[in-house]
Amino acid sequence: MKTPWLLAALVVTGCGSQLAAIPRVAHADAIEAQAAQEVLVKLKPGRQALTRAARTLPKLGWQVVKVQGDLATAIAKLKQDPAVAAVEPQRLAHLFDQPKARFNLAFNDPDLPKRQKTDERIQLAKAWEITHGSPDVVVAILDTGVDEAHPELQGKLVPGYDVVNDNANPHDDHSHGTSCAGIVAALADNGVGVAGMAPGCRVMPVKVLNKRGVGPLEWAAKGIVWAVDHGARVVSMSFGEDAASQVLQDAIDYARAHNVLCIASMGNDGEEVKHWPACSTGVLALGATYEDDRPALFTTEGSWVCMAAPGSRVYTISPTYEIIDPMFGKRDLNYTYFSGTSASSPVTAAVAALVISHEPAITEVALKLRLRKTSDDVGDPGWDRQSGDGRVNAFRALTEKPSAR
Ligand SMILES: [Ca+2]
Numbered sequence: 001m002k003t004p005w006l007l008a009a010l011v012v013t014g015c016g017s018q019l020a021a022i023p024r025v026a027h028a029d030a031i032e033a034q035a036a037q038e039v040l041v042k043l044k045p046g047r048q049a050l051t052r053a054a055r056t057l058p059k060l061g062w063q064v065v066k067v068q069g070d071l072a073t074a075i076a077k078l079k080q081d082p083a084v085a086a087v088e089p090q091r092l093a094h095l096f097d098q099p100k101a102r103f104n105l106a107f108n109d110p111d112l113p114k115r116q117k118t119d120e121r122i123q124l125a126k127a128w129e130i131t132h133g134s135p136d137v138v139v140a141i142l143d144t145g146v147d148e149a150h151p152e153l154q155g156k157l158v159p160g161y162d163v164v165n166d167n168a169n170p171h172d173d174h175s176h177g178t179s180c181a182g183i184v185a186a187l188a189d190n191g192v193g194v195a196g197m198a199p200g201c202r203v204m205p206v207k208v209l210n211k212r213g214v215g216p217l218e219w220a221a222k223g224i225v226w227a228v229d230h231g232a233r234v235v236s237m238s239f240g241e242d243a244a245s246q247v248l249q250d251a252i253d254y255a256r257a258h259n260v261l262c263i264a265s266m267g268n269d270g271e272e273v274k275h276w277p278a279c280s281t282g283v284l285a286l287g288a289t290y291e292d293d294r295p296a297l298f299t300t301e302g303s304w305v306c307m308a309a310p311g312s313r314v315y316t317i318s319p320t321y322e323i324i325d326p327m328f329g330k331r332d333l334n335y336t337y338f339s340g341t342s343a344s345s346p347v348t349a350a351v352a353a354l355v356i357s358h359e360p361a362i363t364e365v366a367l368k369l370r371l372r373k374t375s376d377d378v379g380d381p382g383w384d385r386q387s388g389d390g391r392v393n394a395f396r397a398l399t400e401k402p403s404a405r
């Protein structure tokens with residue numbers, strides 16, 4: 001409800017017996033309706049007050065006059081009155097509308113600005129005005145597991161599976177999987193750290209890679225089937241093998257037959273190298289872009305790339321315990337900047353999860369098309385070998401429904 005504070009001021013500053021008839025506490029709508037039939041009149045010095053005055057502003061020389069009939073006619077008539085110096089309609093002041101949501105105004109997570117450039121590229125704040133994601137929509141992260149005790153994953157995980165050790169505890173002994181999971185669904189609005197890009201959705205951790213980040217494709221195939229059978233709508237795979245695999249293709253076909261979208265990273269070779277599942281039929285293969293939207297120089301290129309997503313310095317979570325990588329040394333604790341096409345897959349998985357939250361009935365085929373055709377063209381004009389159709393755009397994916405071309 002707009003507050004007509006100017007009218008309230010008039011009631012207070014006005015004085016004299018004429019005010020007695022005006023209710024002190026009137027319904028705001030009544031005051032607004034009354035104002036529509038009032039005119040403010042300023043008299044020339046020394047002129048007599050108009051007898052019709054309902055109220056006065058004596059120190060300013062103004063009167064409030066009630067008008068019968070058409071306001072414009074009354075104002076025109078008053079303007080011709082030689083005693084009148086000025087006349088204007090009673091106008092309503094109102095509080096300004098709340099400012100439009102700016103960058104990440106929605107949540108209080110203090111480190112969200114560390115992802116600002118990325119989020120702005122994919123129009124995430126505008127997408128969040130439509131949906132933060134539904135807890136019913138589950139993204140399977142097929143990776144090295146997760147730090148299930150991470151404060152930013154509390155309430156954000158559904159039960160997962162450790163294919164490597166064949167148990168129900170997909171604990172992350174590498175860090176890669178935790179960072180991917182955080183990109184999708186890190187806890188929002190808890191006053192710490194970051195927020196996932198689909199913070200209302202949930203993650204299913206499926207460990208298919210060991211602590212060195214390696215695993216036979218049999219594990220990946222088993223992981224895909226397990227994720228599909230346990231309710232995932234999206235499978236994000238930030239890994240690859242350099243040879244074609246029929247068992248992997250069969251698992252992907254199984255996912256697609258169950259309306260589950262499979263997303264895979266192209267790789268970080270900086271040249272054309274075939275990896276599977278990126279090359280597998282029916283997979284959404286993702287290249288990476290820098291924060292300024294250039295296709296990343298490190299991204300693996302090829303005719304099979306479908307689209308791209310931010311994959312440079314994406315701020316996310318990392319395990320709360322120490323992990324020493326034999327190649328890269330000590331991993332960052334709790335939070336980290338995460339780069340590579342490994343980031344592009346979960347970014348896109350999060351956007352896909354937002355779209356499914358908004359349109360639960362969307363098919364895997366339609367979703368793939370939607371993500372591709374609502375992306376923003378980057379790099380060389382049109383489809384190109386680094387970024388495919390373009391860089392994912394969360395807001396456009398939620399609001400545009402392009403037809404098949
Ligand atoms: Ca947070």
Ligand SMILES: [Ca+2]
Nearest residue numbers: 378379380382
């Ligand atoms: Ca392009």
